[in-house]
Amino acid sequence: TSCLTNLLSNNEGYKIGVVINDIxxxxxxxxxxxNRMDPNGIPxxxxxxxxxKEGETIELQNGCACCSxxxxxxxxxxxxxxxxxRKFDAVVVELSGVGDPTAVKQNWMxxxxxxxxxxxxxxxxxxxxxxxxxxxGTDWMTWDxxxxxxxxxxxxxxxxxxxxxxxxxxxxxxxxxxxxxxxxDLAGAVQVSVAAGLATQLNTSAELFETVHGNIPIANxxxxxxxxxxxxxxxxxxxxxxxxxSTHSVxxxxxxxxxxxxxxxxxxxKSSPTSSDSGCGDTxxxxPHEEESSSCADPxxxDTxxxxxxxxxxxxxSINLGISSFVYxxxxxxxxxxxxxxxxxxxxxxxxxxxxxxxxxxVQQTDKPEKKDGTEMLQGSSTSPFVxxxxxxxxxxxxxxxxxxxxxGDSWRHDTAMYWSHAGKxxxxxxxxxxxxxxxxxxxxxxxxxxxxxxxxxxAEDWISDEFGDRRQELVFIGAQxxxxxxxxxxxxxxxxxxxxxxxxxxxxxxKMDNRILQ
Numbered sequence: 001t002s003c004l005t006n007l008l009s010n011n012e013g014y015k016i017g018v019v020i021n022d023i024x025x026x027x028x029x030x031x032x033x034x035n036r037m038d039p040n041g042i043p044x045x046x047x048x049x050x051x052x053k054e055g056e057t058i059e060l061q062n063g064c065a066c067c068s069x070x071x072x073x074x075x076x077x078x079x080x081x082x083x084x085x086r087k088f089d090a091v092v093v094e095l096s097g098v099g100d101p102t103a104v105k106q107n108w109m110x111x112x113x114x115x116x117x118x119x120x121x122x123x124x125x126x127x128x129x130x131x132x133x134x135x136x137g138t139d140w141m142t143w144d145x146x147x148x149x150x151x152x153x154x155x156x157x158x159x160x161x162x163x164x165x166x167x168x169x170x171x172x173x174x175x176x177x178x179x180x181x182x183x184x185d186l187a188g189a190v191q192v193s194v195a196a197g198l199a200t201q202l203n204t205s206a207e208l209f210e211t212v213h214g215n216i217p218i219a220n221x222x223x224x225x226x227x228x229x230x231x232x233x234x235x236x237x238x239x240x241x242x243x244x245x246s247t248h249s250v251x252x253x254x255x256x257x258x259x260x261x262x263x264x265x266x267x268x269x270k271s272s273p274t275s276s277d278s279g280c281g282d283t284x285x286x287x288p289h290e291e292e293s294s295s296c297a298d299p300x301x302x303d304t305x306x307x308x309x310x311x312x313x314x315x316x317x318s319i320n321l322g323i324s325s326f327v328y329x330x331x332x333x334x335x336x337x338x339x340x341x342x343x344x345x346x347x348x349x350x351x352x353x354x355x356x357x358x359x360x361x362x363v364q365q366t367d368k369p370e371k372k373d374g375t376e377m378l379q380g381s382s383t384s385p386f387v388x389x390x391x392x393x394x395x396x397x398x399x400x401x402x403x404x405x406x407x408x409g410d411s412w413r414h415d416t417a418m419y420w421s422h423a424g425k426x427x428x429x430x431x432x433x434x435x436x437x438x439x440x441x442x443x444x445x446x447x448x449x450x451x452x453x454x455x456x457x458x459x460a461e462d463w464i465s466d467e468f469g470d471r472r473q474e475l476v477f478i479g480a481q482x483x484x485x486x487x488x489x490x491x492x493x494x495x496x497x498x499x500x501x502x503x504x505x506x507x508x509x510x511x512k513m514d515n516r517i518l519q
Contacts (some may be wrong), residue, residue, distance in 0.1 A: 003130060003214030004181070006062045007092055007221070013064035014218050017091040019076045021051060021099075047489040055084075068096065073104065074111055074354065084121050091122060092223045094139065097152040098168060101175045112452075120173045126223050128205075129176035130214065131169075133187035136195040137354035140166050140424045165425030170391055173199050178221060179208040194354055197323045201478045203392060204325075301335040322481045323390075328488055330473040330495060338494040345385045348425050354390075374421070385485045385486035392422045393433065394475035399496055403508040411512055420475055424437040436462070437469015 009015045037362060052058060057067040065086060070076045070241045073093060080091060093103065105124045112119035132139075146168060154160075157474045173179065179199050184192050198207060209216055256332025402409040419432035436444060436458055448455035461468040473495075477487060496502055 001214070003211075003216070003221075004092065004094060005181070006216075007213055007218060008066060009062070010064070010218055011062065012218055014089045014222070016068040016088065017064065017080045017086070017088040018219070019069050019073070019091065019092040019093040020066050021069045021096050029350060055079075062465075063089075073107070074116055074118045075137060077122065080467075081118065081121050083117070085175075097149070098146045098163055099172075101129075101172065125238070126176050126177045126179065128178040128221055129172045130182050131173065131195055131199060132183055132430045133181050133192045133195045134183045136190055136198075136214070137170070137178060139169055140198070140224075140350055140354045141165065141349060143425055164423065164426040166356045166426055167421060170202060170423040173202045173206075175204045176203055179203065180214070180216065180221075181208065181210045182214055183212070185212045198354070198390060198478075201323045203326050218253075244400045323479065324482055325476060325478040326482065326484045327394075328473060328475045328477065328491060332469075332495045332498060333397045333471070333505065334473065334491075334494045335496055336398045336401050336410075337504070339396075339398070341492060342494060343427065343429075345384060346427055347387045352425075361400075371505050385483050385490050387478040388483075389422070389477055389487075390424070391421065391478040392475055394420050394473075396420050396429070396473050396475065397471045398506075399505060403512055414471075414512075415508060435469055435471050437471050 004018055004020070008018055010016065052066070052068045055068065057065055059065045065088075067076060067079060067080045070079070076093070077091065078108070079087070080086065084313045095104065105127070108119060108124045109375060112123070142165050142506070144165045145161060146165060147158075149165070152160075179194050181192060181199065187195070192210065196210065199206075200208060207220075295355045353390075398413045398418055400411045401410070403411045406409065415434050415438035416436050417432045418429050420429050422428075441459075444455060444458070458470060462472070464470060464472050474490070475491075477484075497503055
């Protein structure tokens, strides 16, 4: 909320448009409103919030403007941009607490492919997530779903209400190009360190800033494309260049537990894809922005008057807390029953707040064997190698337990990718559509006829073999004091063994395919 208000009331020369989801939360000084006339030319007595509820677009004296979020984001954008008549350096879209910035970006791309007018004026290319440092640890360890939290979901939205709070946190952090660890003045040093450390490992490519009251230089939020545009306009005003160029940017913002902003920049009529490669010199797309003079990189600085930036390449928060990550990749399927047996013993934390010190103690305990009655056992309440895992996600390949379709067979598992998602105390494995390997490359080429790069990426990165295509295990584990060797050994014990077991898998598959042809 404070961040949005700061954007609207900025005096840095940026013209920002804001699409507001929570009208009551944004404090707009009525004195700053430029268009205070009603349709009859009479000064409006309505407050800015009332005008927003009435569907009006509020224009401020500094060139910024805002409107309320309609049922469709594209409609809100069309209203705010007024068909391109209003010019902005950036547009910020505030998402709800259960908003999915990844889905927003995909929906925008889909609309762009169909030529929606708003997508010709701007293009989503940046996501900023604001993390509440004071509540991040407790929200990460809660059993709550979004529906339990007051005001998080609209009445009747059963799908959103079922979303797990820790998974929402994880997904919004993972989607970000920029992370703001906010309310560092209210949170203790340990809470800030835990939030920053975990966020760093959840998203290793995002730039991170610690803030108070959402106070941060706008260039750090909007990125280099907007900063470059503002510099160009300043040069134009000074007569240094006559080049006529206009750039818009768009941003989306979430609520309560973490806030997501998706930024976009575009020339009118041109879309601008994004790049996370800091060394890229191609100016046709935007790059994560580093404002050396606007943020403080001194880890010992306690001055709350400015933001603090952190490079993920050398994040002291994650190193000091022992937070690390690794990717488990295998090209064999899991025995479904063996994997289920292990997951049924997954260690569930009993504490209500994320405490990495106690997790480290648990991990150390599981590494200390002691003799009892001549047998070797592990000390502590849990002997699971998964103690300390804070987040795990990815795709897994499960073998059918019964290939025959009779009597409840599950041969569909061979062609179906399963999505593994765990955050905090919540764990689930759900279907995620078909493996690309379940269709032909010719069909894939047709599907990706307008996106050849994605087709090539799938073959280069996901394709395991011509026999099984992209079927694989690919799971990322993030946590404190992880024992990678033990976790991999435990998961490897669930794999169908290469050799006799895999040959039986191939025989069952061939028999199924032969029966399908005969039918």
